[in-house]
Structures are given as C-alpha cells and as structure tokens.
Amino acid sequence: MSRIAATFDRLRGEHRQALVPFVVAGDPDLATTGQAVGALARAGADMIELGVPFSDPVADGPINQRAYQRALAGGVTVRDVIELVGQARPAVPVVLLSYYNPIVQYGVGRFCADAARHGVDGVVIPDLPADEADELVAAARPVGLDTIFLLAPTSTDTRIRVVAGRSSGFIYGVSVTGVTGVRDRLPEEIRELVGRIKKLTRLPVCVGFGVSTPDQARRVAEIADGVIVGSALVALLEQPGDKVARLEQFVRELRKAIDAVGARGAGPS
Amino acid sequence: MASVTQKGRFGKYGGRYVPETLIPALDELEQEYERYRQDRLFQEELAYYLQRYCGRPTPLYFAERLTDMLGGARIYLKREDLLHTGAHKINNTMGQVLLAQRMGKGRVIAETGAGQHGVATATAAAMFGLACDVYMGAEDMVRQELNVFRMRLLGARVIPVESGSRTLKDAINEALRDWVTNVRTTFYVIGSVVGPHPYPSMVRDFQSVIGREVRTQSTAEIERLPDYLVACVGGGSNAMGLFYPFKDDPEVKMVGVEAGGLGVSTGHHAATLVAGTPGVLHGAFSYLLQDGAGQISSTHSVSAGLDYPGVGPEHSYFKETGRAKYVAVSDRDALQGFRLLSQTEGIIPALEPAHAIAYLRTLVPTLSRDHVVVVGLSGRGDKDVQHVSRIVQSSNEALSSP
Numbered sequence: 001m002s003r004i005a006a007t008f009d010r011l012r013g014e015h016r017q018a019l020v021p022f023v024v025a026g027d028p029d030l031a032t033t034g035q036a037v038g039a040l041a042r043a044g045a046d047m048i049e050l051g052v053p054f055s056d057p058v059a060d061g062p063i064n065q066r067a068y069q070r071a072l073a074g075g076v077t078v079r080d081v082i083e084l085v086g087q088a089r090p091a092v093p094v095v096l097l098s099y100y101n102p103i104v105q106y107g108v109g110r111f112c113a114d115a116a117r118h119g120v121d122g123v124v125i126p127d128l129p130a131d132e133a134d135e136l137v138a139a140a141r142p143v144g145l146d147t148i149f150l151l152a153p154t155s156t157d158t159r160i161r162v163v164a165g166r167s168s169g170f171i172y173g174v175s176v177t178g179v180t181g182v183r184d185r186l187p188e189e190i191r192e193l194v195g196r197i198k199k200l201t202r203l204p205v206c207v208g209f210g211v212s213t214p215d216q217a218r219r220v221a222e223i224a225d226g227v228i229v230g231s232a233l234v235a236l237l238e239q240p241g242d243k244v245a246r247l248e249q250f251v252r253e254l255r256k257a258i259d260a261v262g263a264r265g266a267g268p269s
Numbered sequence: 270m271a272s273v274t275q276k277g278r279f280g281k282y283g284g285r286y287v288p289e290t291l292i293p294a295l296d297e298l299e300q301e302y303e304r305y306r307q308d309r310l311f312q313e314e315l316a317y318y319l320q321r322y323c324g325r326p327t328p329l330y331f332a333e334r335l336t337d338m339l340g341g342a343r344i345y346l347k348r349e350d351l352l353h354t355g356a357h358k359i360n361n362t363m364g365q366v367l368l369a370q371r372m373g374k375g376r377v378i379a380e381t382g383a384g385q386h387g388v389a390t391a392t393a394a395a396m397f398g399l400a401c402d403v404y405m406g407a408e409d410m411v412r413q414e415l416n417v418f419r420m421r422l423l424g425a426r427v428i429p430v431e432s433g434s435r436t437l438k439d440a441i442n443e444a445l446r447d448w449v450t451n452v453r454t455t456f457y458v459i460g461s462v463v464g465p466h467p468y469p470s471m472v473r474d475f476q477s478v479i480g481r482e483v484r485t486q487s488t489a490e491i492e493r494l495p496d497y498l499v500a501c502v503g504g505g506s507n508a509m510g511l512f513y514p515f516k517d518d519p520e521v522k523m524v525g526v527e528a529g530g531l532g533v534s535t536g537h538h539a540a541t542l543v544a545g546t547p548g549v550l551h552g553a554f555s556y557l558l559q560d561g562a563g564q565i566s567s568t569h570s571v572s573a574g575l576d577y578p579g580v581g582p583e584h585s586y587f588k589e590t591g592r593a594k595y596v597a598v599s600d601r602d603a604l605q606g607f608r609l610l611s612q613t614e615g616i617i618p619a620l621e622p623a624h625a626i627a628y629l630r631t632l633v634p635t636l637s638r639d640h641v642v643v644v645g646l647s648g649r650g651d652k653d654v655q656h657v658s659r660i661v662q663s664s665n666e667a668l669s670s671p
C-alpha cells in the first residue's frame with residue numbers, strides 16, 4: 001500500500017480529514033521551501049503538495065502565477081524540486097504538482113523513477129487529463145508513484161469513471177469552475193460533485209481550488225476526505241517578514257478547524 | 270505518446286492537454302462541430318456569409334512585375350488581403366461564431382496577437398449579435414494600436430494581458446483561464462490551428478476554403494496544380510488552409526515561412542518548427558520554443574501575428590513526414606519583402622505574409638518560368654503601416670527602391 005493510501009486508511013480510522021497544504025517549490029527560494037516543508041509537517045499537515053514552477057500555468061490564478069515567476073527567476077527546475085524532497089524527507093507523504101511540459105522534457109519514465117527514489121509519493125498534473133496519461137500511468141505504477149487526477153464541477157459521470165480508473169492515492173476535486181485563487185465563498189456545486197464521485201469510486205476525495213480560510217476548510221472537511229489549501233498559503237509567502245512562521249501559524253489554524261469536524265464528516269466511504 | 274482514444278492526433282502530435290474542467294466542453298464542441306460539418310444548412314449559411322459578407326472567392330492574382338523582377342518562376346498571389354477585415358482570419362471566425370450561435374452560447378472570447386483575429390472575431394460577433402471579449406498582450410496593444418481601436422468600435426471589450434511576455438502566448442493563457450471559469454456560457458474562438466482537439470482540425474477545415482479555391486483557380490488559369498505553395502506560419506492557419514487541400518498531391522511542394530526575428534542563431538526569433546523541439550503547450554503536443562527544463566521561451570518577431578512560441582500540431586506532423594518544408598525569414602528581410610510587394614505590385618502586405626514574400630527571393634530564382642508558385646497573401650498591411658513607419662524612422666532605413 002502506498003504511503004498516501006496508508007495515510008487515508010489511518011485518518012479514516014481516526015475519523016479525521018486530511019489537511020494538504022500547497023506551496024510552490026523555490027518560492028522565494030529552495031531554502032525557504034525546505035524550511036516550509038518542515039513547518040507544514042509540524043503544524044499538522046497530513047500530506048504536502050509542492051508545485052513545480054512553470055512559465056505558462058493556465059489552471060492558476062494570479063497568486064500562484066506570481067509564485068511560479070519568483071521560483072523561475074531563481075532558475076528552479078523539476079530536478080531541483082525532486083532533490084529538495086530527497087533532502088527534506090518529511091514524515092508525511094509528498095505530492096508534486098507540475099504542468100506536463102517540464103515532465104515531458106525531463107522524460108516521463110525518468111521523472112517517475114527519480115521522483116519515487118527521492119521519496120515523492122504522488123503526482124498531480126493539472127493539464128494532463130486521465131485519457132492522455134497512458135505513458136505517465138505506465139511509468140508511475142511500477143515505481144509506486146500515485147497518479148492523482150482531477151475532477152471538476154463540469155465532469156460528467158462518464159468522466160468520473162475514466163478518472164477514477166486511472167487514479168490512485170486520492171482524487172483531486174476542483175471546488176470551482178475556474179482557476180486557483182483566494183475566494184470569499186465556495187460554490188455549492190462542490191457538494192454535488194463529491195457526492196457523485198463517491199457514488200462511483202471508493203478512492204478518497206480531496207477538495208482544493210479556492211479554499212482560503214479555516215471556516216471554509218471546516219466546511220470542505222464536512223463533505224470530503226481532505227482539504228487542499230494553496231493560494232491562501234502562497235499569498236502568505238508573498239508578504240515580507242517571517243514567512244515560514246506565518247505559514248506554520250496559519251496551517252495550525254486550518255488544522256484546528258478541520259479537526260473540529262471529526263466524525264461528523266464524510267467519514268468512511 | 271499513445272493515448273487511449275488517439276483523439277485528434279496527427280501522428281504523435283496534437284491531443285488534448287487541458288484542465289479537466291474543459292474536457293466536457295471539448296467533447297461537446299467536437300460533437301457539435303462534427304454534426305454541423307455534415308449539416309447542409311449550416312454549410313450553406315457559412316458559404317453565404319463568406320461570399321456576400323466577406324468577399325469570397327478571393328482572386329488568384331498573377332504578380333507579373335514581381336515575377337519579372339525576381340526572374341524565375343511565375344508568382345501568383347492568393348489575395349486573402351482583400352477579404353472583409355483585411356485578413357484570412359475571418360474565414361475561421363465566421364465558422365466558429367456561427368457554430369457558437371448554433372450551440373446557444375451568448376458570449377465569445379478570443380485571443381489576439383496582431384489584432385486581426387480579434388477584429389475578425391469582434392466583427393462576426395457584432396454581425397451575429399454575441400458579446401465578445403478579446404485578450405491581447407499589452408505589448409501587442411502598443412504594436413497594433415489601430416486594431417485595438419477597431420475592436421472597440423465593433424463593440425468588443427479588449428482586455429490587456431500584463432503577464433509573462435505580454436504577447437500572444439500570454440493572451441492565450443488568459444483566454445484559457447477565462448474559458449475554464451465561464452465554460453458553460455462561453456465559446457472560445459481560437460484564432461489558429463493550435464489548441465486542444467478539435468480546434469486544430471476545425472480551424473483547418475474553416476481555412477481550407479483558401480486551398481480549395483486555389484485548386485479550382487489554378488486549374489482554370491494554368492490548367493494544372495501549382496508547383497509550390499508558400500505561406501507564413503505563426504500558429505499556421507493560413508498556411509494549413511492553403512496546404513491542406515493539396516496534401517495528397519505529391520507534385521505540389523509546400524513551404525511554411527516562420528519568423529526569423531533578429532536571426533535564428535541569436536535566440537530572438539519565433540521560428541518554432543525550424544529551431545524548436547516537441548513539447549506540450551496550450552492543449553497540444555507540438556513543436557515549441559523552450560529551454561531544456563521545459564519552460565516556454567520568449568519570442569521575438571517584428572510581426573505580432575507570428576510572435577508565438579508554439580505551432581499547430583498538424584504542421585509538426587507535416588515537418589516530421591517531410592510533407593512540408595519550413596524555413597525562417599528575418600525581421601530585416603521581411604521588411605524588405607513588405608516594401609518589395611508594395612513597390613512592384615502596389616499591394617501593401619501585412620508584416621506576416623511579408624515573410625512569405627521575402628522568401629520568394631530565395632526560392633523563385635532557382636526555378637524556371639514554367640514553374641508556378643502560389644503565395645498566401647494572408648492579410649493587408651494597413652494595421653502595420655504605423656508600426657513600420659516607426660521602425661523606419663528609428664533605424665533611418667530608407668524606404669526607397671527595393
């Protein structure tokens with residue numbers, strides 16, 4: 001069983017929901033990301049999602065776009081991010097989020113092998129739909145790298161079946177019809193989407209895109225197996241001062257809000 | 270790069286590399302397009318507008334003085350510059366906006382580089398009564414100021430894009446983000462043979478009217494097919510529209526002319542097929558200008574419409590199979606082509622096809638008068654006159670005889 005699957009098994013037994021923070025690797029530099037990974041794990045993250053910078057992130061709003069630009073200004077590559085994970089080796093699973101082209105240029109097979117060897121547990125590729133992912137899935141399976149595909153409010157039941165069939169670890173439920181970013185309120189349609197996904201697969205569902213406050217995290221935890229918080233954390237890294245301390249403090253607040261849900265949540269599917 | 274469905278593949282190129290949110294919309298578009306492609310009423314209506322509103326068929330014009338001047342093959346110009354709005358882009362936007370209307374979408378969005386596709390989309394949207402938002406790189410808005418004003422006159426909103434290189438690539442990113450957000454109500458009118466399936470095939474089909482007419486016209490005029498087809502390639506829509514109807518005629522050679530910028534060896538260019546490598550951008554696997562880590566390079570061309578680091582996947586396939594050849598022409602040579610056509614034929618071309626004109630100086634003298642070369646004159650130069658005059662002033666380059 002993968003470390004990601006084992007994490008969800010354990011959480012299910014504890015009637016808890018996963019907290020999955022996201023930051024961009026190399027924003028503003030790799031040393032800060034290294035510290036951030038430690039801080040996120042201490043603050044109660046169940047998994048850590050690290051973004052690989054890309055010049056043309058079409059699924060991202062302005063906050064993450066700026067973070068990718070900062071990381072690219074420092075010349076951060078896929079290889080750097082994989083090595084960072086190898087050095088940090090946090091106690092919780094690590095998922096890389098990368099657009100497809102940097103992986104294609106690295107070599108899909110080599111990427112999966114190197115990532116797994118350095119302790120990466122799974123990969124999310126926002127511009128690679130499940131039905132274009134033969135090569136990725138074939139390379140990821142033998143090395144034990146989970147392939148996490150996304151589903152959106154626009155996804156039909158047919159799409160849910162296709163995506164569930166190629167996903168492992170968990171499914172990434174996109175909360176909004178839109179790009180990443182900080183939002184005041186989350187749309188109702190996410191409840192409906194998670195419900196439909198749950199009818200068709202036993203894989204855990206984590207919800208992200210727009211989850212910005214402890215209160216929103218709590219409400220997502222009531223319907224899903226995990227909560228992914230990205231832009232709100234990335235925005236904290238944009239501010240001057242002790243970025244990592246601020247990040248850790250905010251993730252603790254998210255943790256507390258999610259743990260208040262406990263057994264009332266979606267629970268075992 | 271095998272895929273489950275092999276959807277929209279040209280050899281290994283093409284595909285659909287987009288956020289999951291868009292997949293149902295692409296499925297719907299594919300089905301609707303397939304339906305209307307075979308729908309006689311739709312095709313008749315499109316043909317009606319192309320003829321009565323846009324001015325098709327466009328002439329195939331024998332450029333006699335240019336032919337004499339270059340001393341080789343006979344040169345014919347396919348006069349897409351005479352179309353309503355001044356470029357081939359309207360062939361595609363009439364088709365897509367008509368489709369958007371049939372699909373019940375109240376709003377269209379587009380990206381634009383030179384502004385020609387934006388103007389053509391705004392025009393079709395005004396004519397069919399749809400709301401229209403156009404994304405345009407802030408740098409291109411300066412280069413093609415006149416077209417920004419035209420789009421606004423036509424009732425479109427022009428949204429400046431400040432991210433990245435502030436050119437066409439970034440305008441496409443922003444249009445894709447808009448589409449991801451408003452996909453239920455919005456139709457994305459892509460301006461070239463790029464993007465996820467079915468766009469490359471659909472745009473090619475709408476532009477193929479160019480090559481179909483050339484077939485008929487050359488058969489009537491010279492009683493055979495041309496020996497060479499030459500067209501500029503940005504995303505590749507005017508070139509593919511000219512080439513495609515001849516793809517199964519091996520005697521017809523095809524040359525796509527890319528933007529060589531300051532010179533391919535300088536790194537400041539947009540010659541994707543000449544100098545790029547395959548990768549994934551804007552929904553397709555195709556040739557790209559990128560660094561070794563897979564980050565997309567910034568490009569340079571004097572012509573905003575060619576200033577793009579990607580290219581249509583079917584061109585990548587034509588390159589791989591050798592069906593077409595691709596070359597690069599520098600800014601400097603393109604500016605000479607611009608003035609060459611102006612002064613020998615009284616036709617001011619857009620800077621994009623000026624690249625194709627410039628390439629004639631290389632190609633035509635190697636051929637004899639028995640040979641026929643058809644050049645896709647994809648647009649007229651009104652939009653570029655101001656830009657060129659600024660360049661000429663700043664470089665003190667005389668615009669006298671070619």
Ligand SMILES: Cc1ncc(COP(=O)(O)O)c(C=O)c1O
Nearest residue numbers: 385461503504505506507574648
């Ligand atoms: C006149 C003209 N020709 C060519 C192009 C390049 O596009 P494509 O390669 O799709 O024909 C443009 C783009 O703006 C244009 O305006």
